[in-house]
Amino acid sequence: MDEDRKLISVIIPVYNTKKEFILETLSSVANQTLSKKDYEIVMVDDCSNDSKTRMFLEELNCKDNFDGISFKMIRHRKNLWLSESRKTGAKFARGKYIIFLDSDDLIKEDYLKKAILLLETTPRAGWVYPNVRKFGHYDYFAPARKFNAYSLFFNNFCPASVVFSRSAWLKVSQREIFVTKKIRFFEDWDTLIRLMAKGWYGLHLRDSEFLYRTHHNSLITRTPKLYAMSIYTVWRNNIFSFIGLFKSQLNYLKNLRKGSSKSFFDLGLINSFVLKRVGQTYHPGFITPKLFLYSIFKPKKFIREFLDTDSSMSIAEALCGFYRKPHFDFSENLLSNEEGGKIFFVHPFWRIGGAENILLDWIKAIKDLDLKIIEVVTKSNRENNALKNDFLEYVDEQYALDNIGETPLQKLKFCWNLIVKERPKVIFISSSCFFYALIPLIKKRFPSIKIIDILHNEEILDYGGWYAVSDEYKNRIDKRIVTSQIWKSVLVEKYKEKNEKIVVCNNLIDTGRFDPKKYDKNKIRKSLDIDTEKFVIGFIGRLSEQKNPLVFLKLAELFREDDRFQFVMVGNYENSYYKKMISEKIDSLSNLRYFGYSNEIPRFMSICDLLVFPSKYEGYPLVGLEAAAMNIPIVATDIVGFREQVDLGKFGFLYQQVDNLTDAQKIKDLILYNKEEFTKIGKNGREFVLKHHDVNECNDKYRKLIELLI
Numbered sequence: 204m205d206e207d208r209k210l211i212s213v214i215i216p217v218y219n220t221k222k223e224f225i226l227e228t229l230s231s232v233a234n235q236t237l238s239k240k241d242y243e244i245v246m247v248d249d250c251s252n253d254s255k256t257r258m259f260l261e262e263l264n265c266k267d268n269f270d271g272i273s274f275k276m277i278r279h280r281k282n283l284w285l286s287e288s289r290k291t292g293a294k295f296a297r298g299k300y301i302i303f304l305d306s307d308d309l310i311k312e313d314y315l316k317k318a319i320l321l322l323e324t325t326p327r328a329g330w331v332y333p334n335v336r337k338f339g340h341y342d343y344f345a346p347a348r349k350f351n352a353y354s355l356f357f358n359n360f361c362p363a364s365v366v367f368s369r370s371a372w373l374k375v376s377q378r379e380i381f382v383t384k385k386i387r388f389f390e391d392w393d394t395l396i397r398l399m400a401k402g403w404y405g406l407h408l409r410d411s412e413f414l415y416r417t418h419h420n421s422l423i424t425r426t427p428k429l430y431a432m433s434i435y436t437v438w439r440n441n442i443f444s445f446i447g448l449f450k451s452q453l454n455y456l457k458n459l460r461k462g463s464s465k466s467f468f469d470l471g472l473i474n475s476f477v478l479k480r481v482g483q484t485y486h487p488g489f490i491t492p493k494l495f496l497y498s499i500f501k502p503k504k505f506i507r508e509f510l511d512t513d514s515s516m517s518i519a520e521a522l523c524g525f526y527r528k529p530h531f532d533f534s535e536n537l538l539s540n541e542e543g544g545k546i547f548f549v550h551p552f553w554r555i556g557g558a559e560n561i562l563l564d565w566i567k568a569i570k571d572l573d574l575k576i577i578e579v580v581t582k583s584n585r586e587n588n589a590l591k592n593d594f595l596e597y598v599d600e601q602y603a604l605d606n607i608g609e610t611p612l613q614k615l616k617f618c619w620n621l622i623v624k625e626r627p628k629v630i631f632i633s634s635s636c637f638f639y640a641l642i643p644l645i646k647k648r649f650p651s652i653k654i655i656d657i658l659h660n661e662e663i664l665d666y667g668g669w670y671a672v673s674d675e676y677k678n679r680i681d682k683r684i685v686t687s688q689i690w691k692s693v694l695v696e697k698y699k700e701k702n703e704k705i706v707v708c709n710n711l712i713d714t715g716r717f718d719p720k721k722y723d724k725n726k727i728r729k730s731l732d733i734d735t736e737k738f739v740i741g742f743i744g745r746l747s748e749q750k751n752p753l754v755f756l757k758l759a760e761l762f763r764e765d766d767r768f769q770f771v772m773v774g775n776y777e778n779s780y781y782k783k784m785i786s787e788k789i790d791s792l793s794n795l796r797y798f799g800y801s802n803e804i805p806r807f808m809s810i811c812d813l814l815v816f817p818s819k820y821e822g823y824p825l826v827g828l829e830a831a832a833m834n835i836p837i838v839a840t841d842i843v844g845f846r847e848q849v850d851l852g853k854f855g856f857l858y859q860q861v862d863n864l865t866d867a868q869k870i871k872d873l874i875l876y877n878k879e880e881f882t883k884i885g886k887n888g889r890e891f892v893l894k895h896h897d898v899n900e901c902n903d904k905y906r907k908l909i910e911l912l913i
Contacts, residue, residue: 207297208297208298208299209241209242209243209273209296209297209298209299210237210241210242210298210299210300210319211237211241211243211298211299211300211301211302211319211366212242212243212244212245212292212293212296212297212298212300212301212302212369213232213242213243213244213245213301213302213304214245214247214289214292214293214296214301214302214303214304215228215229215232215244215245215246215247215292215303215304215305215306216246216247216249216285216288216289216292216303216305216306217246217247217248217249217251217260217306218248218249218250218251218282218288218306219251219252219253220251220256220306220307221255221256221307222255222256222259224306224307224416225256225259225306225307227307227309228304228306228307228308229244230270231309231310231311231312231414232244232269232272232304232310233269233270233271233272234312235312235315235316236312236313236315236316236599236600237315237316237319239272242272242273242298242315243272243273243274243275243296243297243298244269244273244274244275245277245292245295245296246260246275246276246277246292247278247288247289247291247292248260248276248277248278248279249279249282249283249284249285249287249288250278250279250282250283252282260276260278263276264276264278275295277291277292277295279291285390286377286378286379286390287379289303290376290377293369293373293376296369298369299368299369300319300322300366300367300368300369301366301367301369301372302315302364302365302366302367303363304364305363305364307416308363308364308413308414309413309414309416310364310411310412310413310414311333311411311413311414313410313411313600314333314411314413315366316624317408317410317602318331318333318366318408318411319366320607320617320620320621320624321406321408321607321608321613322368322406323616323617324608324613324617324620325458325608325613325616327402327403327404327458328404328405328458329367329371329372329398329403329404329405330361330365330366330368330371330372330398330403330405330406331365331405331407331408332347332361332362332365332405332408332413333347333362333409333411333412333413334346334347334408334409334411334412334413335347335362335412335413335415336412336413336414336415337414337415337417338414338415338416339416339417339418340417340418341417342417345360347360347407347408347409348360348407349407350404350406350407350455351452352399352404352448352449352451352452352455353448353452355395355396355399355405356396356399356438356441356444356445356448359391359392359395361391361392361395361405362413362415363391363415364413365395365405368403371398371401371403372398374398374401375394375397375398375401376394377390377391377393378390378393378394380393380436380440387429387433388433388437389434389436389437392437393437393440393441396437396441396444397444398451399444399447399448399451400441400444400450400451401447401450401451402447402450402451402454403451403454404451404452404458406608406609406613407609408606409606410606410607458610458613459609459610460610461610461612494508494515512643512675512676513643514528516528517639517640517672517675517676518671518672518675519636519637519639519640519676520640522636523611523614523636523637523640524610524611525611529611529615529640544572544573544574544575544628544913545575545576545577545625545628546569546574546575546576546577546627546628546629546630546631546909546913547577547578547579547622547625547627547629547630547631547638548562548565548566548576548577548578548579548631549578549579549580549630549632549633549635549637550562550578550579550580550581550633550634550635551580551581551582551587551633551634551635552580552581552582552587553583553588553589553590553591553593553594554587554588554589554590554745554775554777555589555590555745555774555775555800556745557659557710557821557823557824557825557826558633558634558659559590560590560825561657561659561686561710561711561825562631562633562657563590563593563594563597564710564711564898564905565631565657565905566578566594566597567597568902568905569905569906569909570597572906572909572910574628574909574913575599575600575625576597576599576600577598577599577600577602577621577625577627578594578598578600578601578602579602579603579604579621579637579638580601580602580604581604581605581635581636581637582605583603583605583606584605589775589800602617602621604617604618615637615640615641618637618641619641619644622641622645622649626649626652627652628652628653628912628913629652629653629655629909629912629913630645630652630653630655631655631656631657632654632655632656632657632673633656633657633659634659634669636672639656639672639675639676642676642679642680643676643679646679653681653682653912654679654680654682655680655681655682655683655684655908655912656673656680656682656683657685657708658670658683658684658685658690658694658822659686659690659822659823660690660820660823660843660844661690661693661820662749662820670693670694670697670698677698677700680704681704681912682705682706682908682912683700683704683705683706684705684708684908685705685706685707685708686707686708686709686710686822687707687709687822687823687847688707688847689843689847690707690822690823690843691707708901708905708908709823709895709896709901710823710825710828710896711896711897711898711901711902712825712828712829712892712896712898714832714889714892714893714897714898714899716805717804717805717808717829717832717833717892718805718832718833719809719833719834719889721805722805722809724809724810727806727809727810728810731796731798731810733769733771733796733810734769737766737767737768737769738767738768738769738812738813738878739768739769739770739771739810739811739812739813740769740770740771740811740812740813740815740874741770741771741772741773741807741808741810741811741813741814741815742755742771742772742773742774742814742815742816743772743773743774743804743807743808743814743826744774744816744818744826745774745775745776745777746772746774746775746776746777746781746782746785747776747777747778747781748777748781748819749818749819750774750817750818751817751818751863752772752774752785753785753788753863754815754817754866754870755770755815755817755867756785756788756789756792757864757866758770758815758867758870758871759792759794760792760867761867761868761871762794762871763792763793766794768874769794769796770792770794770795770796771795771796771797771798771807771811772789772795772796772797772798773797773798773799773800773801773807774799774800775799775800805829805833808829808830808833808835809833812835812836812882813835813836813837813874813881814826814830814836814837814838815838815870816837816838816839816840816845817839817840817860817866817870818839818840818842818844818845819840819842820842820843820844821842821845822843822844823844823847823848824844824845827839827844827845827849827855828848828892828896830854830855831848831852831854831887831888831889831891831892832889832892832893832896833889834854834885834886834889835885835888836854836855836856836881836882836884836885836888837849837854837855838855838856838870838873838874839855839856839857840857840859840860840866841857841858841859841860845857848891851895852887852888852891852892853884853887853891854884854885854886854887854888856873856877858870
């Protein structure tokens with residue numbers, strides 16, 4: 204990138220601000236995850252007359268950089284107020300984008316980078332606005348609202364420090380209108396309204412924050428009547444702009460529809476027929492008008508093109524939310540190429556689960572390598588967020604796609620922009636539809652980037668699960684990781700993958716943490732008010748359809764009259780629907796204690812005499828290995844994953860699933876007939892885990908594989 208050009212200019216007007224506030228503001232700018240060579244700071248002194256402020260600004264004026272970031276000071280000879288100070292800053296700015304930051308406010312360290320990458324996805328968007336967190340005298344958090352031109356005209360929900368497209372901002376600039384000295388003109392809001400009148404619109408960014416400093420007099424600077432007149436002044440001066448809002452809203456809605464809505468000619472009948480055959484019952488965009496004609500007149504060409512992921516829509520693209528194959532103009536030159544080694548870990552959730560813990564083990568294993576670790580998740584709502592901070596402890600940057608952009612195309616372009624910006628050496632994919640969908644483009648433009656994917660299980664899902672998703676890209680994936688030999692055989696025999704591309708990496712257990720000697724069973728039971736004489740049967744895991752806790756609840760119901768047994772459950776609800784479905788059942792059982800989510804899994808395992816796992820399907824479940832490390836016997840469904848563990852480790856019993864009631868009765872019979880055997884077979888587990896799954900023995904294998912690829 205030309206040194207005279209920057210991606211973004213941070214313009215900071217100053218007038219009599221305290222030195223410590225200015226330093227905090229500059230530090231928040233200097234600590235951005237964006238490369239220092241890609242942005243600049245332009246400070247405008249609006250003729251400050253406070254002696255301490257002037258003295259500090261004199262010190263700054265001698266600098267041409269601040270903490271490695273290009274820095275320039277511009278000084279007004281007289282006080283021209285805020286709007287003119289911003290205009291001055293914009294005049295001298297070299298950035299493609301600009302942000303106006305008050306000299307006592309802050310921005311979160313990832314704001315600039317995420318805002319730029321999001322703006323790059325949508326050329327007609329004029330600005331990005333984040334969540335707002337007020338701090339200081341008043342504390343308040345306001346999540347960024349979705350854009351609506353009419354709502355924004357009547358109520359400004361965008362903060363002052365939005366990131367603008369500089370070309371858009373220059374078309375309207377900023378004005379300051381004086382009515383009386385008592386009435387303040389909302390120049391930021393006025394600017395946004397005039398931008399909308401020209402067809403520009405905003406994008407909300409919920410994955411970062413603007414931090415607005417409040418003072419003791421922040422909310423009493425004007426009376427309600429004066430405040431109302433300030434709003435009236437903005438409306439009165441933009442009365443003719445209202446008509447133009449239609450264009451802004453229309454452009455915004457057009458962007459929302461790109462690639463994520465049905466076309467007028469969506470061939471519903473033929474698509475429904477084909478999709479039911481391939482297991483896709485909810486995305487109608489596999490058959491385009493061209494393919495439809497081929498299906499009638501050129502059947503061989505129809506079959507060939509339908510199976511070709513490059514020309515027809517892939518399952519991954521459908522899972523992203525597209526209704527037809529996405530196409531977009533990609534760019535490699537808008538963003539500078541960052542130097543140094545980087546690795547992406549991309550996955551769907553931060554929820555509690557075996558797949559997430561396995562990925563965390565991979566990240567921990569390579570943390571001491573000289574690599575910048577960037578993590579991208581697809582969904583980060585409250586129900587899927589439990590492990591976010593666990594990952595944050597080991598990664599350098601985090602991105603949550605559901606908080607970035609609204610459309611599948613925006614999210615896909617954002618991921619592409621991030622790849623272009625960072626140029627990772629390795630992308631490690633775990634069940635991420637957006638990054639699977641980008642594999643052809645990645646390999647076309649950046650063939651040196653290595654793609655690894657990890658496959659856990661062949662889920663019982665309509666679209667065939669991640670084995671089916673990844674199969675369309677297997678020729679472009681460099682390494683395939685599976686968690687057991689059985690899943691390797693599935694890849695080789697069913698999906699015809701090359702044997703030499705597959706690496707079996709055992710799931711790892713921290714046997715120091717999962718060590719029964721560290722826990723006093725009776726003492727912990729007493730602290731939880733659980734009878735030390737009872738036989739405790741536990742369920743530990745997500746309360747989800749896959750884990751099928753309904754069988755465990757039915758089992759507890761069957762034992763309701765037998766006071767020798769106590770049931771405990773530990774885990775979080777996967778979603779509000781499932782919570783509503785089973786919470787009443789949990790509450791109705793007097794012999795069951797539900798402890799909710801806990802990160803103290805070994806402690807809760809230590810109080811159990813037996814653990815029950817009635818999952819419908821699994822990969823190679825960590826929870827079974829954790830139980831084995833704690834010498835706790837298990838009863839589990841006879842499915843891939845548990846079957847291999849129990850066959851090799853001899854620490855549990857298996858049953859074949861039929862239906863919830865029948866399964867619960869089978870488990871009850873196993874418990875009653877083998878109650879004395881459980882303690883004996885449970886002791887086999889730890890030796891099995893130490894031999895095959897100890898984290899201390901397997902970390903090297905993870906690290907060496909990544910080193911080999913980079």
